[in-house]
Amino acid sequence: MVDVPDLMALRGKRVLVTGHTGFKGSWLCVALNELGAEVTGFALPPDGDDSHFQLLGLADSVNHIVGDIRDYEKLQGVFDAVKPEFVFHLAAQALVRRSYDEPKLTFDTNVAGSVNVLEAVRNTPSVRVLIYVTSDKCYLNREWEWGYRENDELGGHDPYSASKAAAELVFSAYRDSYFIRRETLGAASVRAGNVIGGGDWAADRIVPDCIRALRDGRPTILRSPESTRPWQHVLEPLSGYLLLAARMYEAAKKYSGAWNFGPHSSEIRTVKSLTTKIIEQWGNGGRIEIDKGAATFYEAKLLHLNCDKSHQLLHWNPHWDFDRTVVETVRWYREILEGTPALTITRRQIHDFFAERHD
Secondary structure, eight states: OOOOGGGGGGTTOEEEEETTTSHHHHHHHHHHHHHTOEEEEEESOOSSTTSHHHHHTGGGTSEEEEOOTTOHHHHHHHHHHHOOSEEEEOOOOOOHHHHHHOHHHHHIIIIIIHHHHHHHHHTOTTOOEEEEEOOGGGBOOOOOSSOBOTTSOBOOSSHHHHHHHHHHHHHHHHHHHTGGGOTTOEEEEEEEOOEEOTTOOOTTOHHHHHHHHHHHTOOEEESOTTOEEOOEETHHHHHHHHHHHHHHHHSTTTTOEEEEEOOOGGGOEEHHHHHHHHHHHHOSOOOEEEOTTOOOSOOOSOOOBOOHHIIIIIOOOOOSOHHHHHHHHHHHHHHHHTTOOHHHHHHHHHHHHHHHHTO
């Protein structure tokens, strides 16, 4: 087990994770297992045999339930059976480009599905903590230089961003109308920057696209090379979610509300800079090509978060800088392609990350 004094509140607790078969959800489940929690996951089937969830064999180490958050009756049945004390809601349609192709699916999942999760929490007295994950793209992007704060205007130009802003508004309504009346219930929405790390094989994400290109000896195609993003290792925001959950378990109302988790502004890089660093770390060559005809839909060029609230009130700070993040990410893919079991690599990185944070 990982021995993290700040997270002892999770040990032995019943934890429900929606979206546990996804990239962030699977990393969270391993971390929760290492912390000694009793984990139940509710999500769609994993996306392919090479998904992080499948490679980890997580179906054998958590209470794995296949389901769709749009199915309220099944979701409420899981809440009734598990009686979770902690709920981490990560299930979502998480791709910007797919949101243009399937806007109804995106809104049905990210808004209506999230309503179902909130309703299940409302109807489940055992729940003490809700961590409700949205996105840094929930903010109305004005392409300005400074980071967005938790009280900045919400909105979105594309279906994905708009769905996340709408999910935030729904959360606020449930928090202010229902959750505030339950003295022992803490509820927080969390907004993180772009996460990278081993085990992400999704289409239209820069790291898996780059790794596939390097593996296959092809150039990496970039559509927006100068766009900046708050890149961070997946364990950075997850450590924030876990710390916030532990704090809310002890002081529900003090820590309820909205929280940002992202890297320091000095660590923000362009898409091209990230790709160049990955190629450099891979070490076997690689090249970049710009797809000048790729910009067929709107995508924000400049985006980062102000995380002063998390720094000052939670005492959470990012740990791995940009260079270390890329090193650990590329190492994960390198080792998995060389035959090292995914669970071995993932557990080692979790142990290293938390050990170094608390040195």
